[in-house]
Amino acid sequence: MDDALPVPPLISGQYSFFFDVDGTLAELQPRPEMVTLPAGRKRLLARLQAASHDAMALISGRSLEDLDTLTAPLRFALGGVHGAERRDINGLISAVTLPAGLTDPLRQQLQAVCLRFPGTRLEEKGIAFALHYRGVTLSETALIQAVEQLIRPYPELALQPGKCVVEIRPAGVSKGMALARFLEEAPFRGRPPLFMGDDMTDESAFDEVNLRGGLSIKVGEGETLARYRLSGVTEVYHWLEQVVNRLEAAATGASVRGVSHGPFSRCL
Numbered sequence: 001m002d003d004a005l006p007v008p009p010l011i012s013g014q015y016s017f018f019f020d021v022d023g024t025l026a027e028l029q030p031r032p033e034m035v036t037l038p039a040g041r042k043r044l045l046a047r048l049q050a051a052s053h054d055a056m057a058l059i060s061g062r063s064l065e066d067l068d069t070l071t072a073p074l075r076f077a078l079g080g081v082h083g084a085e086r087r088d089i090n091g092l093i094s095a096v097t098l099p100a101g102l103t104d105p106l107r108q109q110l111q112a113v114c115l116r117f118p119g120t121r122l123e124e125k126g127i128a129f130a131l132h133y134r135g136v137t138l139s140e141t142a143l144i145q146a147v148e149q150l151i152r153p154y155p156e157l158a159l160q161p162g163k164c165v166v167e168i169r170p171a172g173v174s175k176g177m178a179l180a181r182f183l184e185e186a187p188f189r190g191r192p193p194l195f196m197g198d199d200m201t202d203e204s205a206f207d208e209v210n211l212r213g214g215l216s217i218k219v220g221e222g223e224t225l226a227r228y229r230l231s232g233v234t235e236v237y238h239w240l241e242q243v244v245n246r247l248e249a250a251a252t253g254a255s256v257r258g259v260s261h262g263p264f265s266r267c268l
């Protein structure tokens with residue numbers, strides 16, 4: 001582990017910006033539905049979206065619908081459920097779905113696991129499940145083993161541990177893959193990527209960004225593949241504000257030359 005990772009440099013070039021949400025753009029809360037994005041933070045994200053000419057996407061464990069609700073009235077390109085679903089810059093949605101007939105028995109088996117670990121809570125995300133245990137005293141190892149045992153007969157499923165959550169999602173998808181897909185498309189294509197995240201599920205995206213010579217930024221403590229670190233959500237916005245100011249200053253000249261914003265740009 002390298003806790004001495006540097007703070008990322010203040011950039012002013014045309015990057016593709018990718019962000020995890022919970023623990024990165026918004027402070028973690030006891031329950032995911034308690035997480036909010038204050039208007040001031042939304043305004044800064046809207047400014048970044050405009051200043052980057054829409055080369056900005058959120059890649060989260062949340063569903064697309066959930067991400068839209070959290071960030072309303074903004075509208076971003078999105079990677080949801082750890083990359084299992086994606087909405088591109090034009091609003092086209094693609095998703096890896098679970099095999100028909102798997103969801104009902106899986107739900108029942110996970111509900112049985114919840115009963116064995118009092119206080120845990122099952123969230124259904126359509127194409128994935130999340131077992132939350134924030135604030136619950138239990139053996140994390142025992143819970144993960146129980147879920148591992150449960151999904152062993154299903155090669156279509158993968159287990160994704162996170163901060164006080166164990167998720168069961170479709171196998172063969174990752175945040176890194178979602179990020180790579182975005183980079184094949186305009187306006188992301190050809191720009192070095194930047195990704196910020198705080199949790200284990202973000203490591204695949206850090207790996208992808210490192211391979212492409214971009215900026216990988218870990219938020220908070222912990223072992224990571226990322227090359228830079230910001231200590232928390234407040235520091236993320238402090239850094240972003242300085243970067244947005246630089247991009248806007250650079251764009252002042254560009255707008256004179258007729259650069260226009262893309263379909264998702266919006267002022268708050």
Ligand SMILES: [Mg+2]
Pocket residue numbers: 020021022023024197198199
């Ligand atoms: Mg996170």
